[in-house]
Amino acid sequence: MNEELLSKGKAAKEAARVLSTLDTATKNRALEIIADTIEAEIPNIVAANQRDMQAGREAGMSEALLDRLKLGEARLRSIAADVRAVVSLPDPVGEEFDARRLPNGLQLSRRRVPIGVIGVIYESRPNVTIDISALCLKSGNAAILRGGKEAVHSNRALARAVQLGCQTAGLPAASAQLIESTDRSLVREMLRANGLIDMIIPRGGAGLHQFAIENASVPVITGGIGICHVYVDAAANLSQVIPIVVNAKVQRPSVCNAMDTLLVHRAVAAEILPAVANALAEKNVELRCEPEALSLLKDHPAAKAAGPDDFDTEFMALIAAIKVVDSLDDALEHIYRHGSRHTEAIITENYSAATRFVNQVDASAVMVNASTRFNDGGQFGLGAEVAISTQPLHARGPMGLRELTTYKWVVLGNGQIRP
Amino acid sequence: MNEELLSKGKAAKEAARVLSTLDTATKNRALEIIADTIEAEIPNIVAANQRDMQAGREAGMSEALLDRLKLGEARLRSIAADVRAVVSLPDPVGEEFDARRLPNGLQLSRRRVPIGVIGVIYESRPNVTIDISALCLKSGNAAILRGGKEAVHSNRALARAVQLGCQTAGLPAASAQLIESTDRSLVREMLRANGLIDMIIPRGGAGLHQFAIENASVPVITGGIGICHVYVDAAANLSQVIPIVVNAKVQRPSVCNAMDTLLVHRAVAAEILPAVANALAEKNVELRCEPEALSLLKDHPAAKAAGPDDFDTEFMALIAAIKVVDSLDDALEHIYRHGSRHTEAIITENYSAATRFVNQVDASAVMVNASTRFNDGGQFGLGAEVAISTQPLHARGPMGLRELTTYKWVVLGNGQIRP
Numbered sequence: 001m002n003e004e005l006l007s008k009g010k011a012a013k014e015a016a017r018v019l020s021t022l023d024t025a026t027k028n029r030a031l032e033i034i035a036d037t038i039e040a041e042i043p044n045i046v047a048a049n050q051r052d053m054q055a056g057r058e059a060g061m062s063e064a065l066l067d068r069l070k071l072g073e074a075r076l077r078s079i080a081a082d083v084r085a086v087v088s089l090p091d092p093v094g095e096e097f098d099a100r101r102l103p104n105g106l107q108l109s110r111r112r113v114p115i116g117v118i119g120v121i122y123e124s125r126p127n128v129t130i131d132i133s134a135l136c137l138k139s140g141n142a143a144i145l146r147g148g149k150e151a152v153h154s155n156r157a158l159a160r161a162v163q164l165g166c167q168t169a170g171l172p173a174a175s176a177q178l179i180e181s182t183d184r185s186l187v188r189e190m191l192r193a194n195g196l197i198d199m200i201i202p203r204g205g206a207g208l209h210q211f212a213i214e215n216a217s218v219p220v221i222t223g224g225i226g227i228c229h230v231y232v233d234a235a236a237n238l239s240q241v242i243p244i245v246v247n248a249k250v251q252r253p254s255v256c257n258a259m260d261t262l263l264v265h266r267a268v269a270a271e272i273l274p275a276v277a278n279a280l281a282e283k284n285v286e287l288r289c290e291p292e293a294l295s296l297l298k299d300h301p302a303a304k305a306a307g308p309d310d311f312d313t314e315f316m317a318l319i320a321a322i323k324v325v326d327s328l329d330d331a332l333e334h335i336y337r338h339g340s341r342h343t344e345a346i347i348t349e350n351y352s353a354a355t356r357f358v359n360q361v362d363a364s365a366v367m368v369n370a371s372t373r374f375n376d377g378g379q380f381g382l383g384a385e386v387a388i389s390t391q392p393l394h395a396r397g398p399m400g401l402r403e404l405t406t407y408k409w410v411v412l413g414n415g416q417i418r419p
Numbered sequence: 420m421n422e423e424l425l426s427k428g429k430a431a432k433e434a435a436r437v438l439s440t441l442d443t444a445t446k447n448r449a450l451e452i453i454a455d456t457i458e459a460e461i462p463n464i465v466a467a468n469q470r471d472m473q474a475g476r477e478a479g480m481s482e483a484l485l486d487r488l489k490l491g492e493a494r495l496r497s498i499a500a501d502v503r504a505v506v507s508l509p510d511p512v513g514e515e516f517d518a519r520r521l522p523n524g525l526q527l528s529r530r531r532v533p534i535g536v537i538g539v540i541y542e543s544r545p546n547v548t549i550d551i552s553a554l555c556l557k558s559g560n561a562a563i564l565r566g567g568k569e570a571v572h573s574n575r576a577l578a579r580a581v582q583l584g585c586q587t588a589g590l591p592a593a594s595a596q597l598i599e600s601t602d603r604s605l606v607r608e609m610l611r612a613n614g615l616i617d618m619i620i621p622r623g624g625a626g627l628h629q630f631a632i633e634n635a636s637v638p639v640i641t642g643g644i645g646i647c648h649v650y651v652d653a654a655a656n657l658s659q660v661i662p663i664v665v666n667a668k669v670q671r672p673s674v675c676n677a678m679d680t681l682l683v684h685r686a687v688a689a690e691i692l693p694a695v696a697n698a699l700a701e702k703n704v705e706l707r708c709e710p711e712a713l714s715l716l717k718d719h720p721a722a723k724a725a726g727p728d729d730f731d732t733e734f735m736a737l738i739a740a741i742k743v744v745d746s747l748d749d750a751l752e753h754i755y756r757h758g759s760r761h762t763e764a765i766i767t768e769n770y771s772a773a774t775r776f777v778n779q780v781d782a783s784a785v786m787v788n789a790s791t792r793f794n795d796g797g798q799f800g801l802g803a804e805v806a807i808s809t810q811p812l813h814a815r816g817p818m819g820l821r822e823l824t825t826y827k828w829v830v831l832g833n834g835q836i837r838p
Contacts, residue, residue, distance in 0.1 A: 017755070017781075020779075020781070021778055021779055100800070102798075102799075102800060106789055106793065108799060108800075113781070115811045115812070116781075116811060194632060198810075198811055198812075199811070199812060213613060213636050214636050216636075217632050217633055217635075219638065219810065219812045237834070239834075240833075240834040243834065243836050244834065244836055246836075247836035247837055248836075251836070251837050336436070354831075358829055358831075359440055360439075360440055362436075362439070362532070362535075362827070363827060364827060364828060365827065365828040365829075365830060366827055366828070366829055366830070367829075367830040367831075367832065368830070368831050368832060369831070369832040369833050369834055369835075370525055370830050370831075370832030370834070370835045370836075371835065371836045371837050373836070373837040374525065374830060374832075374835070374837055375828065375830075379521075379837065380521075380527060380828065381519070381521060381527075391617075391638065392534045392535060392617055392618070392825035393534070393617075393618055393638045393812065393813040393825065394812045394813040396825050396826055396827060396828070397827070397828045398828075406811035406812065406815050407815055408781070408782060408783060408784065408785055408815060408816070409783060409784040409785070409794065409799065409815070409816045409817075410777055410784075410785055411784055411785070411786040411787070411789050411793060411794075412773075412777075412786075412787050412788070412789075413786065413787060413788040413789030413793075414659075414788050415656070415658075415659040415662065415663065415788055415789070416788070416789045416790065416793065417662050417663055417665075417666035417667075417670070417789075417790045417792070418666055418670050418790050418792040418793055418798065
């Protein structure tokens, strides 16, 4: 194993042992100190970031990516404020649940405990370095971070601030560590570092998630890929359709919970589709339509024929696929065949249609008469999220602090033996 | 992909879709019919089992293994009774939790849903075929079973009974399917059948678990390997020591929650260890002692010097490793270095020692003044278990019906969009 990974992995394991038993006040004090340290380190972090920005410009990085990479003073103060916001979140560690007394007098409960060492593999945005460190620390986990090459100086400076803060607070510096080598083979080694890393969260595009699934022996939480549908039922309240569809597509098109495909019941398609198309086109959305939808939108400047992959694509852009369906069953079947189990929504006033949609659609979040954009840790009141999981194990949908914990069974007896 | 696996995987996926929406009464009726069918099929199952027994005898299988393999009428009636017992367990599917109204009026909850298709890879005992089928069906999951080559005829006959029962009950026959090919490469293919299998549970020895960890791209639940400690504290109620230690070691030595290592605080070692050794020796337990324990047991016929691996071994037999420790800290350190995060117990009347042990030991179950043998789904009141997980993700310790589910977020709105 790579030496840096091995030594940092071992240090993380020891740090996790310390973090797992800290009380909430101690962890919160450390978070406050980390926030202060980030602010004190602003000049160093900005200088490091400028090296990354310079390298990015020289490498021809797009303005959009450069903007994601950039850390100015205002953004850093906002990052520090996010750390302080984690202070106010409830600490999940130590919560007991399913507590009961067994017939033999054993007092049994499940107690929430940290997972141990969380590995996170992420791309460009350097703020992830701080977000993950803060959430892992609050939930009593050590973090091993592997950021993108393009942000390496920024990430080092940010991780240094976290480590200074930890040390000032009397916590192990190894509570959050950055893998500094940018050797790509390290990603694969991290994914197979059983015994050192307990869980890996990839944060990035479909390629990274697929690579993690294929190569990991450490349990991974995958997700992030959202082919999300809004189905407009025959019994939709038509006044809700345009606000929800436009919000789901346009409010932030580059994220995983944005709508990709609009399904419209034939009974209302002729009435509502042209108005929906106008509203989307006004926001510069390109419409990729199957033949029936296209015929209803003929001559609409934003409408064109859908290609063979358009109903299986996460657009991450101002593009929507549109299809007319015969029935709720037809919509359910389309979602089953083309969805990615992320976020699915129905617009309907029909009780049975709403109930069937909620019962039968298998996705991390299923919505009635609401925008897909709500599938988000902040919106769901988790306070923050480390990822959105679309796989069924451990956690599904937005993962907050509680989803960074596991539990142990606590059994209190007075001499019981098994008959 | 192997054709049998591909076609059964696809059928399982379709079956899972049906099973996920069945109500509890329908699933219970199917379980009753399956139990009846097993009883009706007893002659066929016994005949099939005799082929396996014959082949096992010819291959020189040990009497112990032959006994595990054997299915007589009484055992089959007991297996049918176990299926009927699953009827009385609560159905976890549909339970809603963390339900609340968000400030914007969205009604949010997490709803328990089946995972989908559960793959189980197991060895000799054919009763697993029925146990897993019944628990998967009750929790709304389809099962793909891959049993051992030595039980192939028995497993086919049992799976046939389950499928007949499903068909009679109007459920898909593919609700529970046996992979009939005994080609070993199929295990690896199952572990990489993403998109067809949602979770894999290996049930077998350390070799199978390690193979699954190294080769799986489907999420696996690993566990089963228990290097379990009982620590006798300085403040132990000495009258509890012999019953708990003997029970933990002897009540069923071949299972994962049996005690492997006894740690005794120096302050009570001279007083209690000889009596403990006598009690264990009376049950034919061999004692492998580090030097200080050995010196306290010198001339004891059951005591011998521990070898270099004895404190890192899951014995699965009437053998115990014994060590004298200086302190609770010393015991905690030993468990941290040598434990397998399965089951750990302390015997003490000291409040702080009990509390520190519970807080600091990281294992699926931590016990005070009770036998390690209680870490079991039946004992914990889960009604049944499919596995004991020692990894931290998804579920830890005994896995019952609820641990065969995941959840989806349900969001009920009336037109909300994200600001």
